[in-house]
Amino acid sequence: MGVSGVGKSTIGSLLSKKLGIPFFDGDDYHPESNILKMSKGEPLNDKDRLDWLRTLNRLAVNQLKTNSCIIVCSALKEKYREILAYSIESKSKWVFLNGSFEHILERIKNRKGHFMPAHLLKSQFETLEIPKNAIEININQTPNNIVEIIKNEIISKSQFGLFGLGVMGKSLCRNLASKNFRISMFNRHVESKEVDVAVNFKNEFEELSTALAFDDIEFFVNSLQTPRKIMLMVNAGKTIDLVIEDILPFLSAEDILIDGGNSNYNKTKERFDYLKSKNIHFIGTGVSGGEQGALKGPSIMPGGDKEVYEKVKPFFEAIAAKGENNLPCCSYIGPEGSGHFVKMVHNGIEYVEMQLLAEVYTLLKALGNNPDQMADILESWKETNSYLLEITIDILRKKEGDDWLIHKIMDKAGNKGTGNWTTITTAQLGVPSTMIASALFSRYTSFYKDERTAASINFEAKDNSKPNITNTDILKAYQFARIMNHYQGFKLIIEASNSYKWELNLSELSRIWTNGCIIRSDLMVNLVEVFKSTDNLLTSDIIIQQLKSLKPSIKKVVSQGVLNELPIPNLSESINFLNCFTTANSSANLIQAQRDYFGAHTYQRIDDKSNKFYHTNWI
Structure with a gap:
């Protein structure tokens, strides 16, 4: 994605050959009315784009039934990207090709046979909403270098990380992997006590064959696509704080940490505020169901910023238990520590x-x-x-x-x-x-x-x-x-x-x-x-x-x-x-009288509707 002229089609075509998957240029799917409008020098509005975006979404959905694909499209607004990725959010990855107005304008002037005139570039820059969750690449590099960067970022990196391979952590790993998510798993190394835990666990189950296993935090964090999504499955309390401090040096702005343990909701609020000051997102998530629930489908209760939850929602909903009408037993609970509270x-x-x-x-x-x-x-x-x-x-x-x-x-x-x-x-x-x-x-x-x-x-x-x-x-x-x-x-x-x-x-x-x-x-x-x-x-x-x-x-x-x-x-x-x-008139009147007797705590009277407080000298 990116404004017209950044080289989306060139990069998409090269990447398609590199990965051996189909390539589609979004411009080829514009209806005649859109092409005619742009060729007259008129910018498209949201209504013009709606059917076009839905067509590209259907194209992506159909391609994913058998393989994968690369689609290039300007996708300048967040709501456009939501339409394009509708129902396939967890299987979509955005690459944002970025460059200066002057550089891109020069490119457009030199290209021939394209229906979009150069003077519309200004309106595209004005429309552009820079994505928060995309691989951002500056176009001041050769196309081949850009393709290598994209390939290394998408193909070799995992979508989701699990930190801590206790009973629940292991079950969640297997659950995620069985839903075809690429995951990275971490467990600490303790000489003669906890050695090669992640590697041995990976080798134990066939569904983990594509998972990446680590006992080094830096390697684990670097194995994940950005913004990183890491679920901490360690003991509640001080351990969570120690893990956060251990992992923080390797995180980047906008990364997401998820506490999936039984943490106190007040501590979750404190961690939320602390990590926010570091530009790291935090989601306190209740997970219920025990070992078998975590493996086959737990009930999941996430709390935090709603827009951040939306980024982990596809993973949670995929692994959650299913209730009536096959709806996932997972829902955004509310802000701060509300997930851990419930x-x-x-x-x-x-x-x-x-x-x-x-x-x-x-x-x-x-x-x-x-x-x-x-x-x-x-x-x-x-x-x-x-x-x-x-x-x-x-x-x-x-x-x-x-x-x-x-x-x-x-x-x-x-x-x-x-x-x-x-x-x-x-x-x-x-x-x-x-x-x-x-x-x-x-x-x-x-x-x-x-x-x-x-x-x-x-x-x-x-x-x-x-x-x-x-x-x-x-x-x-x-x-x-x-x-x-x-x-x-x-x-x-x-x-x-x-x-x-x-x-x-x-x-x-x-x-x-x-x-x-x-x-x-x-x-x-x-x-x-x-x-x-x-x-x-x-x-x-x-x-x-x-x-x-x-x-x-x-x-x-x-x-x-x-x-x-x-x-x-x-x-x-x-x-x-x-x-x-269900007692309308209880014996609490005697307790309040006792409190007034020994402590002058006052009382209200049932024959005074003004809510005035009284004190009596009982002796």
């Missing part, structure tokens, strides 16, 4: 979903079921299917020898911090996500194994009778608690969106969580439609009716759990929260 809340919701299934396990066990019988019961719960329910069934069926494996697993649940961050954030924003906090503290409680064992002796249950509940009661209680969990999680997201002015779309967020991620479920599919009309689940008629019909069962199950001394904190919290939230 991934953090996703994990908070996940904590609760896992805890609820653990409590269902507790109840079914109390009814005398063995793991196989529990799996049969859960398998019959078709109306509440989810990924976590599916894997719980598999876990319960797994045997080791004559016993079930679940009986041999230590009851100490770990965590990697996202549940902790979610709980801190919900407190900072003043949002009552009580079930997430309860699930987190249940994990903390589980870790005190020795103390729990001792306490179980001192507080041994006197009544060992079975709870007076049915499998159906448990199912309905579980369904009730799941709705309350999703209410609280999405409430936290929308309150953060309002606080930070992110303008998050809950329906779209639900959509990308319908497949590929850990919390995918039939309930999430239903929420896509519910959130099209409200951001508050407790105002939805559908949800209200569901909760009303399920409420008797949750009350019965929680009551029986308490009476039989069964630990079901999240099931209990789900009904306790709704009872609190």
Whole structure:
């Protein structure tokens, strides 16, 4: 691309012969009306160009079905280039031939038989919008030199880089390579510990045969097309900052770094601002789905500048899981750290979903079921299917020898911090996500194994009778608690969106969580439609009716759990929260009176609509 007279046709023709792929001159596809207009000395307008650009786009799309091609076209505006590359963005690469007005004008004056007169060159320079993402080459070189530069830049360089070959990094590499992207992979070299990790990984899988493998950062960065797109798949926290400092010296302006780990959204904002000062773009991206999800299709939650996201969008959408209508489970979330924020809340919701299934396990066990019988019961719960329910069934069926494996697993649940961050954030924003906090503290409680064992002796249950509940009661209680969990999680997201002015779309967020991620479920599919009309689940008629019909069962199950001394904190919290939230006149008036008594914190009166604050001398 470039203005008329830069030598596009000459360079394109030479490059075509060098690469052995077809060459097409965009000028040959102009309709007669355009040629006639230009030959009269009249510049083309956007309407004149539209059908011409669409024709060239169809040409490119058809060529890519069997091979590749080179098309030369002025493509002076960004919107022209968007039309030309429509639906094939990830397979397109722009080469911008640039030169001075005087140099190009001299060329045009000397060429013969072309329909465009020299005086139109000025209008072309005025129209030109210099592309940000193109190989830019000055035409003050021989055509053969220019062709070599282009060949070396496009053919030998990768489109996308992965930094860090842990479990998720390896799966994403294989996913990208299987979608025919040329990738570069990096893993550090640690003598006698991590040696030739990238090379050995490349040799292990056929789909990585064209991938480039490195353990040297400079070589890795230089192997990528510019502007570079590098996804960091390393541990969250200080490691990310160390990697950024290691890689920065080798980056160029407009390069894009993507943090695909579970980073804290506040740190993502700091890194975004820091890298912006270095003229480097940063995208904080939540990736959910675990090892298999990353390999076969995860749910992807990118946050940052929208125009920067557009440059990595083709890669993300290609590797993402596909939902209804084959739409990718990937969508631009919002600015700054919003991508990592929603991934953090996703994990908070996940904590609760896992805890609820653990409590269902507790109840079914109390009814005398063995793991196989529990799996049969859960398998019959078709109306509440989810990924976590599916894997719980598999876990319960797994045997080791004559016993079930679940009986041999230590009851100490770990965590990697996202549940902790979610709980801190919900407190900072003043949002009552009580079930997430309860699930987190249940994990903390589980870790005190020795103390729990001792306490179980001192507080041994006197009544060992079975709870007076049915499998159906448990199912309905579980369904009730799941709705309350999703209410609280999405409430936290929308309150953060309002606080930070992110303008998050809950329906779209639900959509990308319908497949590929850990919390995918039939309930999430239903929420896509519910959130099209409200951001508050407790105002939805559908949800209200569901909760009303399920409420008797949750009350019965929680009551029986308490009476039989069964630990079901999240099931209990789900009904306790709704009872609190649906109480118009709560006991908080007493708390505010206490605060005024000992601290003169004042209070408002229900019989004064002016919102005036009062203080009483209580003694």
